[in-house]
Amino acid sequence: MENSNIKKIKFGVFLIWLFHISGLMGIYFGNQDWFISKSPLNLSVSLIIFIWLYPINTLKKISTLNIFFLLGMFAEWLGVNFGVLFGNYSYGENLGFKLGGVPYLIGTYWALLTFITAEIAKKLVANHWLKITTGALLMVLLDFLMEKNAPVFDFWQFIGEVPVENYITWFLIGFLMHLIFEKTKIKGNSLLSIHLYCAQIIFFSFFYLFPIN
Secondary structure: OHHHHHHHHHHHHHHHHHHHHHHHHHHHHOOHHHHHHOHHHHHHHHHHHHHHHOOOOOHHHHHHHHHHHHHHHHHHHHHHHHOOOOOOEEEOOOOOOEEOOEEHHHHHHHHHHHHHHHHHHHHHOOOHHHHHHHHHHHHHHHHHHHHOOOOOOOOEEEOOOOOHHHHHHHHHHHHHHHHHHHHHOOOOOHHHHHHHHHHHHHHHHHHHHOOOO
16 A cells, blocks of 8 residues: 555656646647646646645545635725726636636635645744745745746736835745645645646756756
């Protein structure tokens, strides 16, 4: 049974890197429009692998994931419709179906990102508050790298420059989610979490350093 689980994790990690590296190479060296249009597929595959191998298999995990999804959707709804929290921005058409102007994938992304950064934070620090802070900062780092090319990917676009309040809000909401996560005492797959986070960091770091037109 243990060997079977290891094989599943290795397969999941392989798929994560396959999709991210293929997307990176395809966007930069190949058919940019086609590969960018497949971004929702990449995010959906990552979500499925995460649910399967983290795994999300208990009522506590399912409930916590749903709470983070709803918190993320509500915060983004306030931002998109009232220009509060993050600044003035709107979502493009490349993240799939929306509710109140907010793609469902964004809500799932808030939830997934909280879970995997929490697992990484556990590996980095032991102190309760440092774990919460580290997890929130890891979330902000990824958002910072994504912002530069988000309009090109047709993810979202701010009116003018990305305001500092966007990153402050990301940290505060991330801090709240990590505080909730710490209270649940949920344990998951740290190896999968590290690979999933690092794949996204490398993907968006590449386009941060070598932006596309």
